[in-house]
Amino acid sequence: MSTIREGAAQVPAEKRPGVWTRTRRGRTALLYLLPSFILFGVFVFYPMFRTIYLSFFLTDQRGDAAVFVGLDNYRYLLESAAFLNSAKATILFVLYTVPAGVVIALFLALLANEKLKGIGFFRTVYSSTMGVSVAAASVVWLFMFHPSIGMFNRFLALFDIGQIQWLLDPDWALFSVAISTIWMNTGFSFLILLGGLQNIDEHLYESAKIDGAGYFYQLRRITLPMLSPTLFFIITISLINAFQSFGQIDILTKGGPAQSTNLIVYSIYREAFVNYQFGTASAQAVFLFLCILVVTILQFKFGERKVHYQ
Amino acid sequence: MKKVELIDVSKSYDRQKDVISNINVTIEPGEFFVLVGPSGCGKSTMLRMIAGLEEITGGTLKIGEKTANRLPPSKRDLSMVFQNYALYPHLTVEENITFGLDVKKVPKADRKKRALDTAEMLGLTDYLKRKPRELSGGQRQRVALARAIVSEAPICLMDEPLSNLDAKLRAHMRSEIRRIQKRLGITMIYVTHDQVEAMTMGDRIMILHSGKIQQIGSPIEIYNHPANPFVATFIGSPPMNLAAADVRKEASLLVLANGTEIVMPKGSLDEIAEERVTLGIRPEFLMPPVTGEGLPVFDAEVTNVEVLGHETVFSFVAGEGEWTAKWNGQWQIQPGDRIPIAVDTGSACLFSLEDGRLIRKAADRQRTVTKEGAAL
Structure with a gap:
């Protein structure tokens, strides 16, 4: 013992390193984070705060803040029939596209997860819509929805059902846009869900098979619970995407007919770049942001309870 | 308790080359039968063929007195423990144990009782409400074992169940599995690549090499009188x-x-x-x-x-x-x-x-x- 103590005494007390040395690791970390900070700052945070700032002002033609009006822009929005109509259309659109889109993608993913000859072909086909741009897809759908030469009406004509004005009838337009949106989103959802399915350990199914569980029993008690994190992710992403749909509206309907497809993002665009009302447009943008935020928080709060993470 | 009989069983994936061929063996009721061989010798494939997870391309498999070639896994009256345990990660230990009973629609009270009895036998009573990820490797292994036992199937198949455990636990589980098998009188077919497991656990051992039987016999018989140089070098250390x-x-x-x-x-x-x-x-x-x-x-x-x-x-x-x-x-x-x-x-x-x-x-x-x- 004594020898150890003597030895310890001979070691000179180390001097406390200076601030510069002590922060070395922190400074290195900052350096690595810097590119992200700059990118996010320029493309996300600055525009976000600028939008919130502008939403409290009336703006001039160039989009610069001119008169401070406080919450007037928001008050105006909540009283405006057009905006309330947009909000209603957006909610309907979300309800049309998200559940149907996820269910269809899940169905296709379950089909494509089977081990069959040539299944790779179907996997490619089902996920191919991911590779089609919104603009190109919209143009294709524009032709399919065409009242006289469109595929849908021709098909209906075979059964002597009268023509439907898919994009021109206010009662049908939102539904039609929703169909095309579901089609466009299917590829991505399908691919993610298929990935999730393939991650499930094959032995779980073999074990269930030995126990005598049928396909639907396995689906309910193994596949869906094991897939829940993926499903949760896909539902969240689809919700946000649906709230933010723009391209297909611009090409298919331009918000018409009779404002029936004037979703909030399109309405923001119109307000800002057609009517040059950057103030109210910003207020709408902030409103949309809050909506998505609330929905996502709610989803995490209530949806995530049913999610099983590995 | 049932016997398992393999008559001229073979397996090929491409219908040309057999990965397993000419397997003739009768596994007696209540026997602890060990299939041992180096990796890739076809022992797991053979076990999966008995389980019905892999198609039998030639020969006859008899379980009890019945030909079972075309029976689905659930109709073969057997249970199986997988190498990675195949526990359902989203279910608790108790739900994992009763999964098979749920499927078979065993009455609820009965289910509970059987699960508790099995859990007690394996010392899992304190862990019934836990999820598999909250268990250690050895405890998971016990849950997998419990799941096989609770089904009360007369035949139990095990595919390298101890390979993920450390050496000390492995030695302990060896004797425990053996003890349970003797107590319940199950016909056990046990796959391993570990010759120590084969020697210590098996009533009889079958040594496989590149899909062919090298020798079948009691551990000591094989140790003393290996049928060929392969068996001689494979068994013994x-x-x-x-x-x-x-x-x-x-x-x-x-x-x-x-x-x-x-x-x-x-x-x-x-x-x-x-x-x-x-x-x-x-x-x-x-x-x-x-x-x-x-x-x-x-x-x-x-x-x-x-x-x-x-x-x-x-x-x-x-x-x-x-x-x-x-x-x-x-x-x-x-x-x-x-x-x-x-x-x-x-x-x-x-x-x-x-x-x-x-x-x-x-x-x-x-x-x-x-x-x-x-x-x-």
Whole structure:
């Protein structure tokens, strides 16, 4: 013992390193984070705060803040029939596209997860819509929805059902846009869900098979619970995407007919770049942001309870 | 309790080349049957064929007295433990154990009772409400075991169930699985690549190599009388020493490639027709001359020494390769030394050089403790 103590005494007390040395690791970390900070700052945070700032002002033609009006822009929005109509259309659109889109993608993913000859072909086909741009897809759908030469009406004509004005009838337009949106989103959802399915350990199914569980029993008690994190992710992403749909509206309907497809993002665009009302447009943008935020928080709060993470 | 019979069973994936062929074996009711072999020998495939997870491409599989080739897994009256346990990560231990009973619509009270009984048998009572990820490897292994036992199936298949455990736990679970199997009288078919598991657990062992049966028999029988050089080197650690040797019948001598002469007991080579054979001898039958008094001795150059405390394992040059000897106690031997080694030639096996057939059996080595001996 004594020898150890003597030895310890001979070691000179180390001097406390200076601030510069002590922060070395922190400074290195900052350096690595810097590119992200700059990118996010320029493309996300600055525009976000600028939008919130502008939403409290009336703006001039160039989009610069001119008169401070406080919450007037928001008050105006909540009283405006057009905006309330947009909000209603957006909610309907979300309800049309998200559940149907996820269910269809899940169905296709379950089909494509089977081990069959040539299944790779179907996997490619089902996920191919991911590779089609919104603009190109919209143009294709524009032709399919065409009242006289469109595929849908021709098909209906075979059964002597009268023509439907898919994009021109206010009662049908939102539904039609929703169909095309579901089609466009299917590829991505399908691919993610298929990935999730393939991650499930094959032995779980073999074990269930030995126990005598049928396909639907396995689906309910193994596949869906094991897939829940993926499903949760896909539902969240689809919700946000649906709230933010723009391209297909611009090409298919331009918000018409009779404002029936004037979703909030399109309405923001119109307000800002057609009517040059950057103030109210910003207020709408902030409103949309809050909506998505609330929905996502709610989803995490209530949806995530049913999610099983590995 | 049911027997499992495989008649001329074979398996091929491309309908041309068999990965498993000519499997003929009857596994008796209540038997602990071990399938052992190196990786890729087809043992897991065979087990999966018995389970019905893999199609049988040739031959007949009988479970009980019924042909089971086309039966779905659930109708084969068996349970299975997978190598990675295949526990449902989203279900609690209790739900995992009762999963199979839920499927079979066993009444709820019955389900609960059986799950609790099984959990108690395996010491899992305190963990019933936990998820698999909150358990240690050994506990997970027990849950997998519980799941197989709770089904009360007469046949249980296990696919390398202990390979993910550490050495100490593995030794413990070996005896525990064995104890449960005996207690419940299940017919057990157990796949492993570990020869120690095979030796210690099996009533009978089947050794597979590249899809073919090498030997079936009780562990001691296989250890003492391996049917061919493959079995000889696969079972036992360190493996049996092998070397090609010329037969000199007149002098009752075996001559290795480097000129080492080993004197065999008089007349033991008389019935050997071959001129060259493979000589096989286990490391424990190469002894220090002091212990092996009266046995033939040869000199050899030591190449490597490992002193393990209770025994000393060293290798030396013999024939074209190296042999290993295992001596009791701690021996001061240095690599490069030339030392005399006694050979218990009665325990040597001779294999045919061409087809590997066993041509001369080693003498039996089993001993019994006599009453007088115990009294002393």
